[in-house]
Amino acid sequence: MQTSIDPDEVAKFEAMAAEWWDPAGKFKPLHMMNPCRLEFINAQIAEKFGRDITKPLPFQGLRILDIGCGGGLLSEPMARLGAEIIGADASKGTLPVARIHAEQMGLTIDYRHASAEELGAAGEKFDVVLNMEVVEHVAQPLEYLTSCQALLKSGGLMLTSTINRNPKSYMVAIVGAEQIMRWLPKGTHEFDKFITPSELETMIGQAGLQVTGQTGFVFNPFGWSWSLSNRDLSVNYAIAAVKP
Amino acid sequence: MATKTKFDIIVIGAGPAGLGFAKALAGTGLDIAIIEAQSKAVLMAPPEDGRDIALTHTSEKIMADMGMWAHIPDNQVGTIRDAKVINGQSPFALHFDSQGSGADYLGRIVPNHLIRHAAYQVVQDQADLTLLCDSEVTSVETDNTGGRVGLKDGTELHAALVIAADSRFSTTRRKMGIAANSLDFGRVVIVCEMEHELPHNDTAFECFHYDQTLAILPMYGKKSSVVVTLPSVQAEGATNMDGDAFAADISARFGDQLGAMKLVTKRHAYPLVGVLARQFVATRFALIGDAAVGMHPVTAHGYNLGLSGAVLLAGEVRDALQNGRDIADMAGLKRYEVGHRKNVLPLYHGTNALVRLFTNNTMPGKLMRDVALRIGSLLPPVKSRILRQLTHIENHVR
Numbered sequence A: 001m002q003t004s005i006d007p008d009e010v011a012k013f014e015a016m017a018a019e020w021w022d023p024a025g026k027f028k029p030l031h032m033m034n035p036c037r038l039e040f041i042n043a044q045i046a047e048k049f050g051r052d053i054t055k056p057l058p059f060q061g062l063r064i065l066d067i068g069c070g071g072g073l074l075s076e077p078m079a080r081l082g083a084e085i086i087g088a089d090a091s092k093g094t095l096p097v098a099r100i101h102a103e104q105m106g107l108t109i110d111y112r113h114a115s116a117e118e119l120g121a122a123g124e125k126f127d128v129v130l131n132m133e134v135v136e137h138v139a140q141p142l143e144y145l146t147s148c149q150a151l152l153k154s155g156g157l158m159l160t161s162t163i164n165r166n167p168k169s170y171m172v173a174i175v176g177a178e179q180i181m182r183w184l185p186k187g188t189h190e191f192d193k194f195i196t197p198s199e200l201e202t203m204i205g206q207a208g209l210q211v212t213g214q215t216g217f218v219f220n221p222f223g224w225s226w227s228l229s230n231r232d233l234s235v236n237y238a239i240a241a242v243k244p
Numbered sequence B: 001m002a003t004k005t006k007f008d009i010i011v012i013g014a015g016p017a018g019l020g021f022a023k024a025l026a027g028t029g030l031d032i033a034i035i036e037a038q039s040k041a042v043l044m045a046p047p048e049d050g051r052d053i054a055l056t057h058t059s060e061k062i063m064a065d066m067g068m069w070a071h072i073p074d075n076q077v078g079t080i081r082d083a084k085v086i087n088g089q090s091p092f093a094l095h096f097d098s099q100g101s102g103a104d105y106l107g108r109i110v111p112n113h114l115i116r117h118a119a120y121q122v123v124q125d126q127a128d129l130t131l132l133c134d135s136e137v138t139s140v141e142t143d144n145t146g147g148r149v150g151l152k153d154g155t156e157l158h159a160a161l162v163i164a165a166d167s168r169f170s171t172t173r174r175k176m177g178i179a180a181n182s183l184d185f186g187r188v189v190i191v192c193e194m195e196h197e198l199p200h201n202d203t204a205f206e207c208f209h210y211d212q213t214l215a216i217l218p219m220y221g222k223k224s225s226v227v228v229t230l231p232s233v234q235a236e237g238a239t240n241m242d243g244d245a246f247a248a249d250i251s252a253r254f255g256d257q258l259g260a261m262k263l264v265t266k267r268h269a270y271p272l273v274g275v276l277a278r279q280f281v282a283t284r285f286a287l288i289g290d291a292a293v294g295m296h297p298v299t300a301h302g303y304n305l306g307l308s309g310a311v312l313l314a315g316e317v318r319d320a321l322q323n324g325r326d327i328a329d330m331a332g333l334k335r336y337e338v339g340h341r342k343n344v345l346p347l348y349h350g351t352n353a354l355v356r357l358f359t360n361n362t363m364p365g366k367l368m369r370d371v372a373l374r375i376g377s378l379l380p381p382v383k384s385r386i387l388r389q390l391t392h393i394e395n396h397v398r
């Protein structure tokens, strides 16, 4: 990587990368959920673009954007599957962490400190936009989704995940995850910003995309694992949409 | 000196488990290095080692899928259809056959050196596979970012995942700081092959004599694999006595059922030691084959379990690969560990408990359990019953 950072900083970021990527560490909930998210993402991309995921590098030739990439939990798998991947994050802090980890893994990922609007202004276009757990954090969801739409090539795929808004999601995502389990720092989520599936579908439609599918991510406290569900969208869920 | 030093996976040990694991990942595009202490010449033509491996139906199928079965000549494959127990003077105390099992045979018997040969044949031209023979591992280290394996010639190899398949006395396991329980039975098993006058009718025999046990397993033609378990102090005598006298003694021990017998191979002695690693995985590291669990050899599970474990782990690696996850992802390694331990633990503890029982003395009731155990691995329908019995016995032994 292009290290204009001084060595002390690098050591610090290496330690942060190790922490970020420790499956039993601070970001354990994300690591636990990740295989399930990936299963959804991979199946959607494979289906949309007619790729066989049992073959090496199935996503070769696809240009994918991971918005809100964090430490690179989704960007790295996309790179391994052969995609040309750009990981964008509006927060500057985790980008060096993501860069160092990708380098340690021998992966080529273009990590950028940029927002969807900025990427759009730069004229970037993608086959796939991964928009996972971002929309519940932005101030103007419809405007944001419209900027994401503008980043897609025609026929491109956007995968958006977020958290439903109902008493159960309040209990699970805020009381459970933040207050009881302390999986997430308090204040990570604001209940008012959660979005119901029908609201999200409407906004995605208004942003100019066609919804093609929806899936729930369901946590099973007994098996302590996540799985995909066609029916249960009560807490975490995702919507697939294409640009006509 | 190895010219290439970066791999996806490094496998230490090119025994049946290591080679089987590598084969199970053929076609994935993963870059695999296998490090082996022995020479390539030995791997290509492994010497006869006296072990004749009783294979389950599952192993036979895996070997066929891997293309190994085609490399084993038909006239070297023995079939077990029936098993009989001879208890001292009273022959046929117990009788098992394949009739009730749903399959038309209980299992196969194949010489170990042919299995090793076949395992080498199916990987020798595998794309992206590097075999480093005559190599000695001096250091093994793994961390979050990768694994490093140092060789005696000074080369340092790197990989995302390191696998130890270097036998029950695995030095890699030790280098990785993984503890193992080991149980030395203080006995030795002597194995060899004998030809005989009369046909064995695809029948395995078990004979019990005081503190020795004798198993005779049907090989192809009028030949059998002979497995004698005896106290260590008697081993040297039994190995060094005149071959004809030894054969005559074996024949007499089980009532000359097969007529005159003739020793046709060397006698090989193996100490009876069971080893169970406390954990099968660590960061970017996994144990497979005997390095994970070294079964008491008399129960004929080692190769079978090693193969199924290797296939299980390879499945996790493939799954990670197909989903773009790190191939050494801890969640996948853990699933292998949990799954494999579930398969091996009952057999490992059950076997050990039984062996302890038998080192005391023999009783018809106990006999039955031993035979059930020995043949049990070949007979799926009775397995659960045997397992229940094993756990039951274990409670009594403790």
Ligand SMILES: Cc1cc2nc3c(=O)[nH]c(=O)nc-3n(C[C@H](O)[C@H](O)[C@H](O)COP(=O)(O)OP(=O)(O)OC[C@H]3O[C@@H](n4cnc5c(N)ncnc54)[C@H](O)[C@@H]3O)c2cc1C
Pocket (backbone or CB within 6 Å): B012, B013, B014, B015, B016, B017, B018, B035, B036, B037, B038, B050, B051, B052, B053, B054, B055, B112, B135, B136, B137, B165, B166, B167, B168, B170, B171, B172, B189, B191, B270, B288, B289, B290, B291, B297, B298, B299, B300, B301, B302, B303, B304, B305, B306
């Ligand atoms: C007498 C006897 C009878 C048996 N009968 C049966 C049976 O009927 N059915 C059955 O399923 N199983 C049977 N087994 C068990 C079976 O043989 C083993 O389980 C099987 O060989 C284990 O395979 P492995 O690849 O794990 O280890 P091994 O076969 O021990 O191979 C290990 C390999 O690693 C290499 N190695 C070791 N250390 C290093 C190092 N530091 N660096 C590089 N290379 C190294 C060795 O040279 C060797 O090639 C029997 C065993 C014995 C002793």
